[in-house]
Amino acid sequence: MPLTPVLSRYWDDPESWTLDTYRRHDGYDALATALQMAPDEVISTVKDAGLRGRGGAGFPTGMKWSFIPQGDGKPHYLVVNADESEPGTCKDIPLMLATPHALVEGVIIAAYAIRSSHAFIYLRGEVVPVLRRLQAAVAEAYAAGYLGKNILGSGYDLELIVHAGAGAYICGEETALLDSLEGRRGQPRLRPPFPAVAGLYACPTVVNNVESIASVPPIIRNGVEWFRSMGSEKSPGFTLYSLSGHVTKPGQYEAPLGITLRELLEYAGGVRAGHKLKFWTPGGSSTPMFTDAHLDVPLDYEGVGAAGSMLGTKALQIFDETTCVVRAVLRWTEFYAHESCGKCTPCREGTYWLVQILRRLEQGGGNETDVEKLLDISDSIFGKSFCALGDGAASPILSSIKYFRDEYLAHFERDGCPFDPQLATLFAGVPA
Incomplete structure (x- = not known):
């Protein structure tokens, strides 16, 4: 396209x-x-x-x-x-x-x-x-x-x-x-x-x-x-797609609605040399993440929605296999906790506790019940906060656990982040 x-x-x-x-x-x-x-x-x-x-x-x-x-x-x-x-x-x-x-x-x-x-x-x-x-x-x-x-x-x-x-x-x-x-x-x-x-x-x-x-x-x-004449029937026209992260040529790509990430990556020179796509956001950090299995999802409102996320602001953040998904989600969650206005209890209290649990997990101090607790708190926020900020905070957690639960578990099984350079050397050759 x-x-x-x-x-x-x-x-x-x-x-x-x-x-x-x-x-x-x-x-x-x-x-x-x-x-x-x-x-x-x-x-x-x-x-x-x-x-x-x-x-x-x-x-x-x-x-x-x-x-x-x-x-x-x-x-x-x-x-x-x-x-x-x-x-x-x-x-x-x-x-x-x-x-x-x-x-x-x-x-x-x-x-x-x-x-x-x-x-x-x-x-x-x-x-x-x-x-x-x-x-x-x-x-x-x-x-x-x-x-x-x-x-x-x-x-x-x-x-x-x-x-x-x-x-x-x-x-x-x-x-x-x-x-x-x-x-x-x-x-x-x-x-x-x-x-x-x-x-x-x-x-x-x-x-x-x-x-x-x-x-x-x-x-x-x-x-x-x-x-x-551009886009799809229900999502007509052109729009700006922002590609950032582990991509050869990050920037703004103005394209018809319905283009796929696979096509956009061709224009952007692909994921950085020597690496492969691990996960990405279709519409900014507040939208449920996708994986390399979603490369051919049409990037319009209906296509992304049917695949389980939101087109949002068309901010395509690309992460390769060197990225710790728990650390990325923690950084986003820290942002939402900081920016919560505090007006409603689910978002004010929920984002605070999400950060505490994610920090503990990321440092290798958690356990399997923490993953369930993250899901439980996210469920208490999603659709129940005063505005969409709560949904934005919960979405990356819910979707990352859906696709990368094993990576969450690996953090406490190995007493730390498996992507930490020291731990990565220590566990070289050990199956995840």
Whole structure:
């Protein structure tokens, strides 16, 4: 399956982030087209294209826009979730760094569609170079008449604010993001009401991922049939796959939905020389892991779901046979325990105890009941926490024990990690 560079097609241009470069690549043509359409027509176009949210859940973008009640007399808000911070996930940050205007144009079109006059981009605060680049792009758009009053003479007004978060992973959850944007502590809200009814400042709000919004201008510019010519029937279009870890050429690979890891690895030069694939994540560290038996799973929402995981953010972390699966899972679990907001007991207490047990196991101090205890605690978290962070913490543990239970057992049978260099020498030639 060939790669389909759309969002990334001119990332390697000199000064790809400037307004001049963006205009040279048909920048803001889609905006002019959209402003001549009725807002509902824009929503219908995105619906017909079948664009699904690129932030993890894969919810249809046009449908989300259509949930906003019209004629209610309230302000409507568009919020772009740019708080990308999950281990392994790295697609929105490069996109905003290379082509911030792709996001800005998408924001204007999406805000017009939902009849919003105020939009926000909530960016992860640590990535200062991206913050500066986005702010510069927004300033360029204001100066060129793409933002502000009477955009392109259409009578449509929009104010766009770039807001830097304070570095909390939990603020990637849409309702925690809204609380943070309002100046409160970032913690998930109880739903219902959903953001489409009572979101930012208790008004109807759409929260979309960066890549979802940046994908809108190409759809408006090239049409529904063009978008649907890529991908699969239920997961149409193109997307960014991030390959990292033990791969020869890590990076962003923009391809149709439904491509397989085997095909992507061909583009990426395969697993690093002299090694073979052991396990990998299809959608970031919060998704159940796969093994080399899943190389031919179609990487779209249905294909990955049917194989027992989630497409998530398409963050493909590749691990070869030198990696200790227990150590990798421990590192992820430490992250989730640290980033838990503490609002709900299953996640607050469960992630803490998962870390304690995993540390003991990894150091060779556990026993067989610890593996069952990990499963028991994970089951108490999965589907029972206030938001999806709990599911993200439990998924790697449940899937790693499913595929690598023997490796967990080997840690206490050998009084330590069998991948430790000293132990590996000690146990050379001994069957695992």
